[in-house]
Amino acid sequence: MKKRGRGIGLSFYGTGYGNGFPDVSNAWVRLLKDGKIGVYVGGAEVGQGAMTAFVQIAAEALGVPHDRVLLEIEDTLTTPDSGTAAATRQTYNTGNAIKIACENFKEKLKEVAKDILNLNSTAALEVKDGEVYLEIFPQKRVSLEKIADFLGGNILEAEGSFTAQTTKLDPETGQGAPYWPYTFSACGVELEVDTITGQVDILKAVLVQDVGRAVNPHLVEGQMDGGYAMALGYALFEDLNLKRGVMGNRKFSKYLIPTSMDVTELTKIIVEDPESTAPYGAKGIGEPVMIPVTPAILNAIYDATGVRITELPITPEKLAKAFSDFEKEG
Amino acid sequence: MINIKLNVNGKDYSLEIEEDKRLIDVLREDLRFTGVKEGCSEGECGACSVIMDGRIVNSCLVMAVQANGSSIVTVEGLVKDGELDPVQRAFIEKGATQCGYCTPGFIMAARAFLNRAKDPTREEIREAISGNLCRCTGYNKIVDAIEEAYRYEKGI
Known part of the structure; x- marks a missing residue:
C-alpha cells in the first residue's frame, strides 16, 4: 500500500573550528x-x-x-x-x-x-x-x-x-560560547512510502537556508542542491556496511549515491539576515545545507506510516520490515 | 602488441598498442586526451564517458581493440573554431560544475543526448544523465544547463 506523509527538519549550526581552537x-x-x-x-x-x-x-x-x-x-x-x-x-x-x-x-x-x-x-x-x-x-x-x-x-x-571568536567550553559546567556565527536552516518534504516494498519516493522538497548575505546566490543554490542530494543519500541509500573494521561496500554498485533520477526538483529559499561580524554580512553554508534534510525525510516517513526510524540508511528492506513489525505489534 | 586505427576528435590515428589496453588508457596515455577522467574503473560513475560512433560509452569498459575503426569524440573535441559547444557554454552559464571531476563525462552524455533530443522534458534529461554520478551538485543545475543548451541550439 502507498502512504503519503509530510515532514520538516530544522537546524542551527555553529560554523568555524569552535571550542576555543585558534581559527x-x-x-x-x-x-x-x-x-x-x-x-x-x-x-x-x-x-x-x-x-x-x-x-x-x-x-x-x-x-x-x-x-x-x-x-x-x-x-x-x-x-x-x-x-x-x-x-x-x-x-x-x-x-x-x-x-x-x-x-x-x-x-x-x-x-x-x-x-x-x-x-x-x-x-x-x-x-x-x-x-x-x-x-x-x-x-x-x-x-x-x-x-x-x-x-x-x-x-x-x-x-x-x-x-574567529570562540571560547572553550568549561569542562565542569559545559558552559561557553563555542561557535560564532551560527547559521539556520529548514527543510520540508512530502513523500510516498510503498509499505510492501519499502520504497520511498520524494514528491516535493523545500530547503531554506540562512546565509547572512548571499555573496553569490547562484553558488549558494548550488551548495543547497548538493547538500540536499547528499542528505538524501545519507537517509535512504548510503551504507558503508562496516564489518569488523572492513568496508563491505567499496564500490558504487554497492555504496549507492543518488543519481539524477533519485534527486527530485528542489525549491530553494535563501534567507538573508546580515551577520554583523561577517564580510558584508556573509556566513558560510557549506555543511549546514545538508543537516535538516534527513530529519525531514524521517519525520515524513513517520507521518506516512507511523513508524519511527532510528537507524540509517533506511533502505527499502529495512523500511518494509519496520512497517510489517509495526503492523504486527499494532 | 596490436595495431588499431582510431578517429579521435576528427583526426585519424594509427596506433600500436598492448592488447590489454582499455579505450580510456589509449585516449589518456597514448593520445593525451586527459579530459577523459577515470573514476570508478567499473562502469558505475560515467566520468570516463566518450561518444563512440554516436553513442555514449564508458571508455573504461571498452577495450581499445573493440574500438578499432571507430570515431571517438572526447570533451576536447567539442570546441569548434575556438567556440565552446553550447553544452559547455550552458554548464558555465548555469553553474553546473562544482569540483569538476565528473563534468567532462556529463558534458559528453548531454551532447550525445541532445544530438537526438526533441523538446526534452526535465525527466528525460535526468534519465539521459543517470549513468553519470555527481557528488557535489545534486544534479539540478546540470539539468538546468542541458535545458539551456537545447534552447541555445534551437535559438529559443
Missing part, C-alpha cells in the same frame, strides 16, 4: 605593475566557489570591477595560511581577512597618492573604480596604474588577519 585566516593584497590588484590567500577551492566569493569580496572592498582582481590561492610558496576549507569557514573567515587586508591596502594607497598629488593629508581621499581621488576636490586624482608606475620596483602590499 585564523590571513590574506595579502598587493599592487601589481599594470595597476591590477593581487590577492593572496591559502584558502582552498574544492568546488564550493571560494575563489569566486574571494574575488567578489575583494572587488567590493577595493571598489574595482572583478577583472582587476587577480587571485592566487592554495600555493604555500606564495600565499599566507588561511586555514582549512572545512568547518564552513572560508567565506566568513578568509572573506573577513581579505576585507581587512583590502582596507589596510587602501590606506597605503592613500599614503602614496598623498605624495603624488602633493596633499598634506590622506583625509577625504577615496579609493574607487581604480583611482584614488580627493572627495572634496575630485580634480585631484591618480589611477592605480600611475601609482604602480610611480612606485617602480617598490612593492605596495598590505596584510589582513582575522581570528
Whole structure:
C-alpha cells in the first residue's frame, strides 16, 4: 500500500573550528605593475566557489570591477595560511581577512597618492573604480596604474588577519560560547512510502537556508542542491556496511549515491539576515545545507506510516520490515 | 602488441598498442586526451564517458581493440573554431560544475543526448544523465544547463 506523509527538519549550526581552537585566516593584497590588484590567500577551492566569493569580496572592498582582481590561492610558496576549507569557514573567515587586508591596502594607497598629488593629508581621499581621488576636490586624482608606475620596483602590499571568536567550553559546567556565527536552516518534504516494498519516493522538497548575505546566490543554490542530494543519500541509500573494521561496500554498485533520477526538483529559499561580524554580512553554508534534510525525510516517513526510524540508511528492506513489525505489534 | 586505427576528435590515428589496453588508457596515455577522467574503473560513475560512433560509452569498459575503426569524440573535441559547444557554454552559464571531476563525462552524455533530443522534458534529461554520478551538485543545475543548451541550439 502507498502512504503519503509530510515532514520538516530544522537546524542551527555553529560554523568555524569552535571550542576555543585558534581559527585564523590571513590574506595579502598587493599592487601589481599594470595597476591590477593581487590577492593572496591559502584558502582552498574544492568546488564550493571560494575563489569566486574571494574575488567578489575583494572587488567590493577595493571598489574595482572583478577583472582587476587577480587571485592566487592554495600555493604555500606564495600565499599566507588561511586555514582549512572545512568547518564552513572560508567565506566568513578568509572573506573577513581579505576585507581587512583590502582596507589596510587602501590606506597605503592613500599614503602614496598623498605624495603624488602633493596633499598634506590622506583625509577625504577615496579609493574607487581604480583611482584614488580627493572627495572634496575630485580634480585631484591618480589611477592605480600611475601609482604602480610611480612606485617602480617598490612593492605596495598590505596584510589582513582575522581570528574567529570562540571560547572553550568549561569542562565542569559545559558552559561557553563555542561557535560564532551560527547559521539556520529548514527543510520540508512530502513523500510516498510503498509499505510492501519499502520504497520511498520524494514528491516535493523545500530547503531554506540562512546565509547572512548571499555573496553569490547562484553558488549558494548550488551548495543547497548538493547538500540536499547528499542528505538524501545519507537517509535512504548510503551504507558503508562496516564489518569488523572492513568496508563491505567499496564500490558504487554497492555504496549507492543518488543519481539524477533519485534527486527530485528542489525549491530553494535563501534567507538573508546580515551577520554583523561577517564580510558584508556573509556566513558560510557549506555543511549546514545538508543537516535538516534527513530529519525531514524521517519525520515524513513517520507521518506516512507511523513508524519511527532510528537507524540509517533506511533502505527499502529495512523500511518494509519496520512497517510489517509495526503492523504486527499494532 | 596490436595495431588499431582510431578517429579521435576528427583526426585519424594509427596506433600500436598492448592488447590489454582499455579505450580510456589509449585516449589518456597514448593520445593525451586527459579530459577523459577515470573514476570508478567499473562502469558505475560515467566520468570516463566518450561518444563512440554516436553513442555514449564508458571508455573504461571498452577495450581499445573493440574500438578499432571507430570515431571517438572526447570533451576536447567539442570546441569548434575556438567556440565552446553550447553544452559547455550552458554548464558555465548555469553553474553546473562544482569540483569538476565528473563534468567532462556529463558534458559528453548531454551532447550525445541532445544530438537526438526533441523538446526534452526535465525527466528525460535526468534519465539521459543517470549513468553519470555527481557528488557535489545534486544534479539540478546540470539539468538546468542541458535545458539551456537545447534552447541555445534551437535559438529559443
